[in-house]
Amino acid sequence: MRPLALVTRVTSLFLLACITAAAQASDIGVVGLFPGKAVLVIDGSSPKTYAVGSKITDDAKLVEANSATATLEVKGKRQVIGIGEYVSRSAPGASSSVTLKVNPQGHFVAQAQINGAMMTMLVDTGATMIALSASDATRLGVDYKKGRMTMVNTANGAAPAYMVKLNTVKIGDIEMNQVDALVQEAGLPFALLGMSFLNRTEMRREGEMMVLTKRF
Numbered sequence: 645m646r647p648l649a650l651v652t653r654v655t656s657l658f659l660l661a662c663i664t665a666a667a668q669a670s671d672i673g674v675v676g677l678f679p680g681k682a683v684l685v686i687d688g689s690s691p692k693t694y695a696v697g698s699k700i701t702d703d704a705k706l707v708e709a710n711s712a713t714a715t716l717e718v719k720g721k722r723q724v725i726g727i728g729e730y731v732s733r734s735a736p737g738a739s740s741s742v743t744l745k746v747n748p749q750g751h752f753v754a755q756a757q758i759n760g761a762m763m764t765m766l767v768d769t770g771a772t773m774i775a776l777s778a779s780d781a782t783r784l785g786v787d788y789k790k791g792r793m794t795m796v797n798t799a800n801g802a803a804p805a806y807m808v809k810l811n812t813v814k815i816g817d818i819e820m821n822q823v824d825a826l827v828q829e830a831g832l833p834f835a836l837l838g839m840s841f842l843n844r845t846e847m848r849r850e851g852e853m854m855v856l857t858k859r860f
Contacts, residue, residue, distance in 0.1 A: 671687065671688075671730040671731065671732055671743070672684055672685070672686055672687075672700060672701075672704060672716060672718070672730060672731050673685040673728075673729070673730040673743070674714050674725055674726065674727050674728070674729060674730075675691050675727065675728075676691065676693075676727065677709060677710065677711055677712065677713070677714060677726075677727055678709065678711065679709070679710055679711060680695060680696050680709055680710075681693055681694065681695050681696070681709055682694055682706055682709040682714040684700060684706075684714075686700065686701060694706045696708060696709055700716070703718060703719045704716055704717065704718045704719070705717050707722065712726060712755070712764075713725065713726050713755050713762065714726075716731055718731055718817070721817070723814075723816055723817050724755055724757060724762065725742070725755055725816055726753075726754075726755040726764075727745070728743075728744065728745025728853075729742060729743060729744055729745065729754070729755065729816060730742065730743040730816065731816050731817050732816075732817055740816075740817045740818045740819070740857070740858040741816070741817070741818065741855055741856060741857040741858065742754075742815050742816025742817065742818055742855075742856050743816075743853050743854070743855050743856075744767065744853065744854045744855075744856070745852060745853055745854075746852045746853070746854070751766055751767065752766075752767035752854050753765065753766055753767070754767060754815045754837055755815070756813060756814065756815045756835075756837065757812070757813070757814040757815075758776075758784050758810055758812070758813055758814075759784050759785055759786070759810060759811050759812055760812065761783065761784050761785070763776075763780065763784070763835055764834075764835065765834075765835045765836065765837040766834045766835065766836055766837065767836075767837045767842070767854070768836040768837060768838055769838075769839065769842060769847075770838075771836045771837075771838030771839060772826075772838055772839055772840070773807075773823075773824045773825055773826050773838045773839060773840035774810065774813065774823060774824070774825040774826070774835075774836065774837060774838050774840055774841055775825065775826045775827075775828060775832055775835065775836040775838060776788075776825055776826070776827050776828070776832070776835050777827070777828060777829075777832045777833075777835070778827055778828065778829045778830075780835055781808070781827040784810075786808055786810070786825075786827065788806040788808050788827035789806060790806075790808075791806035791807045791808035791827065792806065792807045793805070793806055793807075794806070794807060794826075796826070796828055796831075798828070798830060798831025798832075799831055800830065800831055803828060803829055803830040803831050804828075804829050805826050805827060805828045805829065806826070806827045807824065807825075807826055808824075808825050808826075808827055809822050809823065809824060809825070810822070810823045810824075810825050813841055815837075815841075815856070816856075818845065818856060818857075818858045820841060820844055820858075823840050823841055824840040825840065842856070844858065844859055845857055845858055845859055846859055
């Protein structure tokens, strides 16, 4: 039997999915996650639980799932998303987009892939560029000390930071190359999705949802 907390979480997200279903045509949304299984909403329909390996639609299947993310293969492309996020199954040539859901603290959080590795990021329109901690950069294989050094202000005073370029940044089915980022050696508790990524998208707020659509 599933824990009550998880059941409640899935139920509340289901209600949210129903409210926004009209805007999610041709989309696959994640509303619940368990090891080896994901609860998905397809084209605004009622949630259904799928096991890893299951065919979701003619052009999509679930290839991996854990308590944080689901990996979908849509039209031959793998996409990793979290609860409250969607991937589009629009026809080729349509704009890539992803839908994010506000968290209980009032922030939008995205499950991103940077240089192919997973990273949870806080959407921050006040940040000039993507910001990473030194430990995150090292984990991602970014040799940040080869970047241009600068100083940034933190809660504990000035700290060194390095300007670098990330080879790839992917959120849902939006993928961008050579994205500017700042790596801080101190004072950064969360990775920030800043304007070096966001200004290449159209951002649209719809209540508790934010839709990002790739512009270029």
